[in-house]
Amino acid sequence: MASRAVTGLFDAGTIADRWIGDYCAPGRVSDMLCSRAPGDEGWTAMLEELAAFGGESLDHARERAQRHAEDLGTGFRIAGEGEERPWPLSPVPLMIPAAEWATIEQGIIQRADLIEAIVADFYGEGRLVAEGHLPAALVTGSPFFLRPLVGLKPPGGHHLQFIAADLGRGPDGAWRVLSDHLRAPAGAGYALENRLAMSRMLGGLQTRLNIERQAPFFAAFREGIAASCRRADPRIALLTPGRLNPSYAEQAHLARYLGLLLVEGADLSVIDDSLYVRTIAGLKRVDAVWRRVDPRLLDPLAFDSHSTIGVAGLVDALAAGNVVVANAPGAGVVESAAFAAFLPWLSQIMRGEKLKLPTTATWWCGQGSERAVVAEKLDSLVIAPAFGNTARGLPDGPMLGSELSGDARAALLADLERRPQDYVGREIVNLSTMPVVSGDRLEPRPFILRVFAARGADGSWQVLPGGFARIGEHPDPRATVMGDGTWSADVCVHGAQPVEPVTLLPSGDSTALRRNPGTLPSRVADNLFWLGRYLERGESLLGVLRVLLGNSISAESGAALAATTVRRLVDMVVGAGAAPAPDSYRRNDLQQFVTTAMADTEAWHSVRAINRQARLIGQGSRERLAADMIRLLDAPFPTRGGLLDKAGSLQRRYSALAGLSAEHMARTDAWRFHDLGRRLERAMAVTRVVRTFSVADATGDDLSTLLDLADSQISYRQRYPTGMARVPALDLVVLDPGNPRSIAFQLGAIAEHLAKLPVLSDDGLAEPQQALAREIEAIISTTRAADIDAPLLGDIDMRLARLSDAIGRRYFLQGAEPLRAAGLVLA
Incomplete structure (x- = not known):
């Protein structure tokens, strides 16, 4: 092993020497690498490490450095642009x-x-x-x-x-x-x-x-x-x-x-x-x-x-x-x-010493003699705004005087005469x-x-x-x-001296233990809550589209859904504002309908538009989210394959995001708000699905679609192998607290979250959002499956909407009203 390591180092050293020789051959005397002092092995050692890592391929090293930067979530935005760009990192330090x-x-x-x-x-x-x-x-x-x-x-x-x-x-x-x-x-x-x-x-x-x-x-x-x-x-x-x-x-x-x-x-x-x-x-x-x-x-x-x-x-x-x-x-x-022109002088009068790091030679045109110097040497100076980023004569910022000509030069000279204090001349630094x-x-x-x-x-x-x-x-x-x-x-x-391995993470013996994750600002809680809601909303809409694609549009035989069931699926998509109603229920029109509902970016609340909202929220809460979650939120919309392929890719992405939040987020208040948003949105989505497909004359296709959209098809078939029936399906999807996709399960999770979130008083009484959650949970827990009808489901839907509003009023501190509300803790 040792000989192999030495051989590897020798090979890396040979590659590094060749890189340095080829690079410095033209005689680059002002270059950091080529002008290094005798005995300075820093550059050589660094290039040897680079060669040992990637061999002779520098291009591979650049790609690897960029990938590491992206893995850290490093990015920046150009002013005026909506999307972040990846941070451009060179592999050569x-x-x-x-x-x-x-x-x-x-x-x-x-x-x-x-x-x-x-x-x-x-x-x-x-x-x-x-x-x-x-x-x-x-x-x-x-x-x-x-x-x-x-x-x-x-x-x-x-x-x-x-x-x-x-x-x-x-x-x-x-x-x-x-x-x-x-x-x-x-x-x-x-x-x-x-x-x-x-x-x-x-x-x-x-x-x-x-x-x-x-x-x-x-x-x-x-x-x-x-x-x-x-x-x-x-x-x-x-x-x-x-x-x-x-x-x-x-x-x-x-x-x-x-x-x-x-x-x-x-x-x-x-x-x-x-x-x-x-x-x-x-x-x-x-x-x-x-x-x-x-x-x-x-x-x-x-x-x-x-x-x-x-x-x-x-x-x-x-x-x-x-x-x-x-x-x-x-x-x-x-x-x-402008101030750079005075720092050398101020250092002398205030501290009695020259600047150890000189400032670029600067002439502020607000003084007569300095303005004359700038006018005389205009072609050998950089002309820049004295204060801020622009001046009237320099609409594009600093310029080389030698590159100013024609109208631009005339405009600068005119404004220099009118408002000389707005300009400086600076030496050109190589x-x-x-x-x-x-x-x-x-x-x-x-x-x-x-x-x-x-x-x-x-x-x-x-x-x-x-x-x-x-x-x-x-x-x-x-x-x-x-x-x-x-x-x-x-x-x-x-340098030559060993460096102590200091880190911002204190030693375990000297750190006071704590399990309280610290302060959660209301804005962050708001963001995490709505991130959960948008992810769940997008997945719910995608589920409807996948049922359409898999059982009707893409069907090649008699497996297509009945026309009434297809119509109900289409009505759900239209009701969600994801696409306009199709001209007909023919295959081509339905394909265009699903394409709009999945990928439109202009006028409709498509899956893509919902994902964009989730991504924007994620960007505003990135200090609270794992890098893997940010990458999934930032991932581009799938473009390869047919509609089913794209839908499958999106579903896998939603599943990965749900898995990350379930398995990798610590059970803090931040996680509770994210999961609270998911549970509330899922409860509302399942309520609307049940209202649509559990009508009194529901067909087998209707009930099968209901179970598909509630992700309960397998559970139902294991429990009731004899076939589809309305009341058992309602019991499983609405009332069964052991079904993680049922309304009852969501309400139990919501009540648990609200019970564990902070309260503003110590009187032991339920706050409005807690009381509302308990009311809805009580209604569901005391209802029989045979009694579930459209009015009851409509009432549940309205109560869930009021619960969402109550959560926002209590925790997200919207506007100035909460600052004057009684009971707020000042700590």
Whole structure:
């Protein structure tokens, strides 16, 4: 075995040496791989691991890396698009020696302390402007300056808890800062997911190269926020704009990894200057919010009154010291491109030292001499908006001055003359390259490194070792041309010293045991409830279509159902709004009818449309669902085969989803709401099926169809081998509590769930939803099968609808009414 392992390593080493030789042969002196220091074996070891994993096929390695990223559920959304895209992960990580990383780390910490001091001055004494170190227009003219926060000192004393910066490495090997991210820094979750995916693929690299771990950074960040709170065991939430945000998948992953509540603005409410989350057990105190919402949309009472994603009164709670907001709103004023021109000077006057990581040379056109420099050097600079993403003369964002001509150049110069403060000129930065897989070979591409820093429990800054790299699509090394990049890569910091195997999972001996899964926000309960209902609704509709397909449309002989039974099946589909009534009951018209009911995406509540709703709900609750469940919800609608093949594929998918929820979801309140939705929808569906097919003159086909749609055909035949009869069928499908598809069974499960969910009072009396469930259960349990008729079933159907409304009013806290309702728990 040993000799084989050595041989394998030798083969991998030979392949890696050939890759490096072919890649560096053109003399790429500014490339990270080709310009590595003598004795730096990081790149070689990484490529050997890659070769040992996939042999000589780099294309196979790329596919495997992408598959690992997708298995983790990593995705992102382009603004304006409805569907998420898979996160593009390169199989070749960026390797940085520990000594080189130390320089980056020191520079980021210095920069974070400097920016904290600047922001504190802006919202505090205001000396920098008063003493003439900064133009007043640079601060008060910025859309990121939030005047209502002047004089407000954040809880814990810090405006910044978490920052990010984009770095570029020049051809000379020196790193510089291209931009700062302070308002709602994104990407740390992607760095974490990149590392998880690469660890699955290159697991041996961690110990072989002593790669720095990321868990200590995230643990320090969580402890840092907690240390700023007033309570010893604070409740911390991650505030997201919602599932349509481009980085929602990353936010959900971070919330799950850090053990934070993932909340939206509608989940939160401020009462008496304290922040609460709406939960199924009432209002619960929130002590800290890591926000990913634009600060101008954070509080409609303090900032943008049109915001529908913020929390009214949040700034009052912040001012009262009752909630920590990370980062404090208003810090983004230093994020603007215009401010980069002043950071070197501010570092000298405030800290008496140069920046260890220089900023890209920038000229703000709001000053006369700087505007003249930009006008003179226009063709050798990047022209960019000074504040925000656009300016009137740059409708498409930053541009190379040399590429502006004709009307575009004239429009820019005119607006530069009219509103010079809206523009900056920046030097053109040429970036180093790193290898990426293109086809089945390594190709150089420019990259930008995003790094992250967070405060620990003692208030000092911790830097995430590595971050993630954004890689350009084209070889052009200019940072402006690269844009946002096409691929991402893990960033590995490696050194000679062994790395302690730290994880966010504490040791079993030091962890306080708990079986309470924590707070369940009302919105999440609502989502899980309706996810269960939509899945059950889609499966029920599909069941009707499968009976049509299997017993009528696709029948080649006399096995077809009777015309009256077919008509009743069609009426059920039409009544559900899944398709318009067919022109006739001929084979071709019925096939078109089923096709519409199964796959229409425009006007009808088809199976496909129902699945789309389930998928959207799943995307909004992904921090609560297993990756396998998300993948099944996101799976494309089947397109191969005939109608029966597609129906079978969908049925297997529904069965898999039901199995995952039944066997893999812990029996928490979250599971109860999901199963409650399934049981309620199934009870309503079976009630309607019984009303349709158990008429007094029901035929054998009617009763057989009833048993098919209630998934009770086998149970009936085992119990009554002599043939079909109406009363026994009704007893089995409606009243038998031992039949998992019967109405009685669903009502028993519903009553059990409602009995175990939280109540808002301790008087021992049933809440409205509990009382309604017991009433319906009592009616069913005291009814005889021979007495079941259409009026009784209609009454049950209406009571089930009222029960659904009662569950929504009690647990989902719709609107403002529940905030004023008596008995809500404030904890």
